[in-house]
Amino acid sequence: MGPLTLMALSLSRRSRGPAPSGATGAARVDRRTKNLTKRLQPGEIAVIDHEDIDRVSAEALVACRPAAVINASRSISGRYPNAGPQILVEAGIPVIDAAGPEAMTALTEGQWLRIDEGQIFAAEGNGDATDDVALVVGIPLTVGGVEDAMALAREGLSGQLQAFAQNTMDYLVREKDLLIDGVGVPEIRTRLDGRHALIVVRGYHYKEDLLALRHYIREYKPVLIGVDGGADALIELRYHPHLIVGDMDSVSDRALTSGAEIVVHAYRDGRAPGADRVRSLGVEPVIFPATGTSEDVAMLLADDKGASLIVAVGTHATLVEFLDKGRSGMASTFLTRLRVGSKLIDAKGVNRLYRARISAASMLVMLLVGLLVLGLALWATPGGSIILQLLGARWDDLKAAIEGIFT
Incomplete structure (x- = not known):
């Protein structure tokens, strides 16, 4: 059996x-x-x-x-x-x-x-x-x-480890020029040189991590790169993607016509089925032939065009996640991460890194203490004392008016 x-x-x-x-x-x-x-x-x-x-x-x-x-x-x-x-x-x-x-x-x-x-x-x-x-x-x-x-x-995981290692070596042989020298990376009009790039893949906990990064996005204004459905994830959170990278099989027409630059991930021989769909919407795409996954293509593109930092959301980072994707080409993600090196910051789980621990009761106490301090500061100055007396008089008038209504 x-x-x-x-x-x-x-x-x-x-x-x-x-x-x-x-x-x-x-x-x-x-x-x-x-x-x-x-x-x-x-x-x-x-x-x-x-x-x-x-x-x-x-x-x-x-x-x-x-x-x-x-x-x-x-x-x-x-x-x-x-x-x-x-x-x-x-x-x-x-x-x-x-x-x-x-x-x-x-x-x-x-x-x-x-x-x-x-x-x-x-x-x-x-x-x-x-x-x-x-x-x-x-x-x-x-x-x-x-x-x-x-x-x-x-x-049975050991057998998959052997297959993963073999796929990694095969990919390295096929794409050594791309990985080492960047040969084959197309020209794009979006400027990435010296800027941060935020790459969004619709993967594990992408939505929570994007929400946790909203202050970073507002302050650093990175180039927003959506990988296929990752572009829709950005739009759902009211961000405008600058670049959309992928084979275009899981991204909406709304995203493709949003004004973002489109980079179609093609087969190594140049075939790009997704390009026809993009052109049918009146948008001329850039073609990027490469083996591997679309998230790899997005990282290689950002790195080659001079991004100073690459922040990845929803991408694959662990061995089980690579296998969970169900593609032999997932070995390319492992090598791509080695190629990008210290530029890459994985935002996976950033939403769990810090959670506010201030309770509602503590916030109320802090508010009351702040009001007390403000009142004492006003009372200590002549102008502030007059303001407090006026406020007290208005409070007495309001209290008397309310009592009059009920009596």
Whole structure:
């Protein structure tokens, strides 16, 4: 019996927390989770095909408040301990796992579904089943089952470390000219020389960290660089991005037409599918062919154009986060960080670095003490004494008027 079989058994047998049962709702079907969350409404059922659900995708699903999630693939394959499934089940969202590739065809957009344990039935709008034959069958995830599967996944992490190391070496060979000498970095009109650059990726805790940086943004006025959906994150907080970098698959038309300079991350051979979308909006983009991720391209661009400091929000910083992204090219992020070096400051978790500890009672005491000190200072001067006497007279008049109303 292999580790994946053991994992499936643990997912279905250990049952701390209720198994999904009785959930009904309209289906929203998409193979790409980040596309689905753009239209998924509360109470609907998300149908995805996402092996190893990562933290960012899980948090996006939780924010949509679906009635349930049906995954055609394995939410935990065992390659590494991905955090997404645990976030979903702990949020109380029923998850039907490993429903098979037929789930993406048997379950259609807008179709009403009813979930009974691991079985998915077609249903009427009131939740009554239209047929006793299940359309697809999967494995209900529970908190205990996910914990067991995560423990098994940690045991397989060494194999992923070897693959990560190999991918790192492959990337270094392919992109040594870009990493070492900056060969291939395009010219842009946005001036970065000598300025701070704030790079925003829609990753872990990006919103909280951006809010914590608002004083820094106001004081230093850095060049704001949004990586794909990171541009929308800036706009949501009423900032205007100067540069938008990415393959343009998860950024809104509103951001692309906001006046920011657009840099399309292209394949190494020059193919740039995202460029057509940008041009269709009447914007001419800059093309940057490079292997790796769009956040790497943004960092390399800022570094090459002379940014004195690069502040990263929502980017990937740990090994598990690199693996959680689910791309072999994540090794490029490791090398890019080495290339950028001391210029890079990671703002991850900055919102938790300091929290105000002054209570409301303390604030009230400080206010009263301040007023007392101000009163004493006024009383000690002739002009201040006259002002206080006038204020006292006005207070007596106000008090008498109020008493007159009630008597």
